[in-house]
Amino acid sequence: MKIMEAIRSRRSVRTFDGTALRQEDAQKILAFAEKVENPYDIPITWKLLDAKKYGLNSPVIVGTDLYIAGKMRRVPHAEEAFGYAFEKVILFAETIGVGTTWIAGTMNRAAFERAMDLSEDEVMPCVSPLGYPAKKMSLRESVMRKGIGADDRLDFGKLFFDGAFDKPLDQHKIGKLAEAFEAVRLGPSAVNKQPWRIVVCGDTMHFYEKRSKGYVSENEWDIQKIDMGIALSHFELAVKELGSSLSFEIRDPGLADPGVAIYIASYTVKE
Ligand SMILES: Cc1cc2nc3c(=O)[nH]c(=O)nc-3n(C[C@H](O)[C@H](O)[C@H](O)COP(=O)(O)O)c2cc1C
8 A cells, every 4th residue: 555545544443343453463563663763863662552451441442452652751842753653653554454543632541651651751642542443433433523523624725835824835836746735634633623834935845833722731742743743744755655855854944923833844855
């Protein structure tokens, strides 16, 4: 399966078919996770967790007892690094037919953190169930999807801009790169808020976070920066699949009013 296909076909799976994940699939996913790097070079430790053994549960998930979780030191850019890396794991799972759901909130977090041996200076941003999708979603899952509007995404022109935030990007003027922007647009995000914005300046794409109210915790942890990491990984994966290379940089070009959007990082695309 090509990466663009995986990006298009992935959805959060909350209803699994009740069969245990084959050992070889579990090991493939763990091995893949352990090799994933991130542009911030922040190490992440991954574990497969048996829900029965550790007393783990998520009220929205049925039909699987296996989870994957990652932990890391609580350092600047931990959110983006985690979002970037975990999304690559999620997409890999999709390519081998394993369903996932990003979960930051709906879980007994204390039990997960104990299972991960989390220490004071570490954070376990999210977990995901791993299993084979059931043929039919549970009623709870369909109601939840409708409530969040999980099948909808914002329009291209509301997310991507040409040189400045007041000029929407014309999808038809950017050639093959349109596919990479589409990859960003389709990404999963917390409560489907889609905080990603991109301003295109020549070959450089500046990524910004348009914060929704109430998503930054007292200790400054910003869950929407995880979404930004997801956007960065989708963009990078799609550009590489298109046959181009790109370089990553954090250098604020000063285009945005901080009240409107927060600068995250930039990619420059090379032929
Ligand atoms: C950082 C992050 C945290 C999330 N946390 C939860 C969660 O706690 N519970 C849940 O059911 N879904 C959670 N989701 C899944 C989103 O609700 C879902 O990705 C979004 O509604 C879009 O739906 P889709 O993934 O099916 O495309 C989370 C997603 C992200 C990216």
